[in-house]
Amino acid sequence: MDIDARKLAVLLAVHRAGGVLAAADVLHLTPSAVSQQIARLEGAVGVTVLDRQPRGAVLTQAGRVLAETAERIESELTDARKALAALQGEVTGTVVISAFKTVIRMLLVPLVHGLREQFPGLELLIREMDGEKAQQELRSGAVDLIILEAESPLGHRAARGTRDVPVLEEPWVVVMPAATPVPVSTADLEHLTWLGVDPDAAAHSATEQARRGLKATPPAHSYYDYDVALSLVSGGLGIAIVPALAVLGVLPDGVKAVSLPGLGTRRLIARHRTTRSEPRKEVLTVLDAIIASAAELDTNV
Known part of the structure; x- marks a missing residue:
């Protein structure tokens, strides 16, 4: 046989x-x-x-x-x-990285195959998990890198023995039903129905800043996940503020994204352990690759 x-x-x-x-x-x-x-x-x-x-x-x-x-x-x-x-002295080992949907879709998935070709001895494992669990896994050593929103509560709270590295700065954009007249400033959003945002989401502070000074109706619906925000907007239930990565290539039918002055930016950071033996060579290699890939992204909407 x-x-x-x-x-x-x-x-x-x-x-x-x-x-x-x-x-x-x-x-x-x-x-x-x-x-x-x-x-x-x-x-x-x-x-x-x-x-x-x-x-x-x-x-x-x-x-x-x-x-x-x-x-x-x-x-x-x-x-x-x-x-x-x-x-042969090449970079080898396994690097476990925790992130959320927009980063996994736009940054990490394309990166896996490229790293595999460039560094045959390097394995990148992606884990989707919430921020608090990711922080615990980072402390325990089960995760090597976590990607966070700098404006989130966890992003503001760096743990002892870790270091934060800037990865990407991207604009916040307003998503709204396609039939809505195109605004030229946040003042044009005053009489529209807004979606609320979970206080633990980075979009919460961006939304509060955009709504400041507006006589907007208190939101009835709210979101934490950006895909949920897009679904709610697609259903005509309100407008929302999301990061540019959340709409690149996945904007639902009947929804448009608009960039406005004064909305600010979302900053993504990578957090890793710092000890006598860490970060390891393979972790720094993956981190450098993530930063390089992020620099090539076109986040203009």
């Missing part, structure tokens, strides 16, 4: 992606080429490895055995790359 590890990798991709078509996109192959690789694998092992269904492909029992083998091979190859990189 001759089992080709490359064909096992194709089977694993089909399993993870949920079907031949999706796996073809991931592998940058045609669906026909993926099907041929699976057929050759089945010919080599003498059993069916995929149960092809209208909604996708499901592994057979034999397919699961082979997919688990493929995962072990993948893991061994990853460990080998890390070991070789360490021998």
Whole structure:
């Protein structure tokens, strides 16, 4: 029985992606080429490895055995790359970073693949969690970097033994139903319905500053998460202030974002431990990459 590890990798991709078509996109192959690789694998092992269904492909029992083998091979190859990189004096290790949606979507996800190519021995693990839990995990050593809004309560409260590094400064923008006349200043927002903001969110202070001096109606609805704010605005329930990253590429239909003078900026910071042995070389490498990627972002709305 001759089992080709490359064909096992194709089977694993089909399993993870949920079907031949999706796996073809991931592998940058045609669906026909993926099907041929699976057929050759089945010919080599003498059993069916995929149960092809209208909604996708499901592994057979034999397919699961082979997919688990493929995962072990993948893991061994990853460990080998890390070991070789360490021998050559390259940056190696695992860096765990905690952040929230807008940063994960716009900064961290694109960064993972680039770092993997540049530093084969470096692994970046992303965790989405709230700020207080992230701070606890940073203290315990379970997390190496956390991204925070500097204007949030936690951003104002640096813990002993940590250091804050500026990452990005981006404008706050007003999001409103598309049919609303375009304002030229915050004074034009006075008679519009505002959404409230959770006091623990950085947008709270930005919103209070924008509303200061306006005879606006007290808000009925409120948000903490910026995606929730966009949903409420899309439903015609009010206007909101969100950071530019929250609307880049994801602005819902029927919603527009407007930049106005006087709204200020949201500042993102990265917090890491500072001890005799930290931050480690790999943590500083990831931090530098995050700052460089942030500098290339166009946050103009």
